[in-house]
Amino acid sequence: MSTLDWIVLLGTMLGIAGYGAWRTRHTDHLDTYLKGSRTTGWFTIGISVAATQASTITYLSLPGQAYENGIAFIQNYFGLPLALILVCAVFLPIYRKLGVYTAYEYLGRRFDQKTRLLGAGVFLLQRGLQSGITIYAPSIILATVFGWRLDFIIIGIGLVAIIYTVTGGSVAVSLTQKWQMAVIFGGMITAFVILLTKLPDHATAIAGAMGKLQAVDYSPDPKVRYTFWSGLLGGFFLSLSYFGTDQTQVQRYIGGAALREGRLGLMFNAVLKIPMQFFIVMLGALLFVFYQFQPDTPLVFNQAAWQQQVQGPHGAEFRAFEQQHTTLHADKITKLNAWIAARDGGDPAAEAAARTALGQAQQASEALRAQARTALADAAPGTKRTRDSDFVFITFITSQLPQGLVGLLIAVMFASALGSKASELNALGATTTIDLWRSFRPLAVHDETRNVHVAKWFTAFWGLFAISFALFVSFAENLIEALNIVASIFYPTLLGIFIVAFFVKKVGGTAVFWAAISSQVVVLAIFFAGKAWPAHEIGYLWLNPIGCAACVLFSLLFQACLPANSTNERQ
DSSP states (O other), X not given: OOHHHHHHHHHHHHHXXXXXXXXXXXXXXXXXXXXOOTTOOHHHHHHHHHHHHOOHHHHHHHHHHHHHHOGGGGGGGTTHHHHHHHIIIIIHHHHHHHXXXXXXXXXXXXXXXXXXXXXXXXXXHHHHHHHHHHHHHHHHHHHHHHOOOHHHHHHHHHHHHHHHHHXXXXXXXXXXXXXXXXXXXXXXXXXXHHHHHHOOTTHHHHHHHTTOOOOOOOOOOTTSXXXXXXXXXXXXXXXXXXXXXXXXXXXXXXXXXXXXXXXXXXXXXXXXXXXXHHHHHHHHHHHHHHHHSOTTOOSSSOHHXXXXXXXXXXXXXXXXXXXXXXXXXXXXXXXXXXHHHHHHHTOHHHHHHHHHHHHHHHHHHHHHHHHHHHHHHHHOGGGGGSOGGGGHHHHHHHHHSOTTHHHHHHHHHHHHHHHHHHHHHHHHHHHIIIIIIHHHOGGGGGOHHHHHHHHHHHHHHHHHHHHHHHHHOOXXXXXXXXXXXXXXXXXXXXXXXXXXXXXXXXXXXXXXXXXXXXXXHXXXXXXXXXXXXGGGOOOGGGHHHHHHHHHHHHHHHHHHHSOGGGOOOOO
């Protein structure tokens, strides 16, 4: 990081956060603090929804995910447009009509208080955990690459988000997210253009020949993590849970000038999301091509940890890995050029033989990388907190971009962290205030000034919780997968409650309450059984339809067993 990079980074981040805090410093009405301005237009809502979902994990981890496994992850979003259409048609009109602050207020009106508290509790648990992940993600990568102190980065990101979110609430979140998304799009497009200038001819053909462009897999096997069917069905339920029942997103679109504004903001994301994610995974696939032709391509992208071992007491073992890598990588480049020549020569038989040889070279290279990563993890257990793929994009940024642009791309990481973090804190504070505080302090409903102060204190509390969690957390998964796995464990039950509320009118609060508890037990049992017996583990996206269906079925079963007067339906 040069001086220019630091100026760009700090100027961008502190400037946006300071602007948001200053512009919204007089926000003192509960409706505005929690829902945002009534004049908010559809474009601001759409950008805020997109910024809330696209955390730093998206921009740091997803290119590395595509580098390793190709662009198949895009299937994760196939069900998203359908989910947003349903949210626009059913969820949003009801929320707007009832004038609720949180989605869980609706559960209290439709069912009873205990179901409302259960829904709010599930949200607070899973989103509280995810808030730690979203602040941890950029911090661990940047700390490792630049040698910064991890705790300082976590605390810095958390405190900046707390300050302007507590100050201005939902208005500050939406205002700053517009500028943060501008930085994100500008930085990512810049990185993509620079990458294109460094690629060889036939880059997409090379990516395809090496198995990185298989976007769709129609396999019905539930053990395959990403397929067309898991993305369409599991992705639909995951997206419906997120956009329809998660207060982080609900809070972004229940405000605004009118119902039309919220619907247009959501449909903006229905159109934008898949192309945006495709752009990011293609960036990762093209990074793979770029590094195939670089003679100094690292064996392990977490170079800070690797070099520490090279210079340590076991350095001979790690230098031997590097020598093997140099030989295998040079051989792979030779075979890659041979395949390109055969392809350009128009000889199908020669091309097929060259492709086979290239595949064998790639397998040998990947096997060596796996051995090297295992050796690194054994020698430095702390490296298990991340996957090597999470360092792919940041390595390209620091080694290939000129001064100033490095700061811009690091600003992208911090901007996305602040944008998603602010939405989470705003939603966690709102849910705690409305669904917990006011439930147990009914007289507080009419004291707006006190409610605003309480909401600010709860927002700050959750910010400190996220910082504390991030300081002690570690993950075995790729970071973006870790985020989706946590969601797939807790979201299905929450969605099941809402599906029953909207579409199964004869079920009352007691039945759905115990159905939700039962379905959550089922989801946890399936998940941990898969961890205990990996041969029987199913893709985590399948937990979403399974858990939701279980909740609905249990609700019908329990309602049938209860007395006829126990429906307790509230309209």
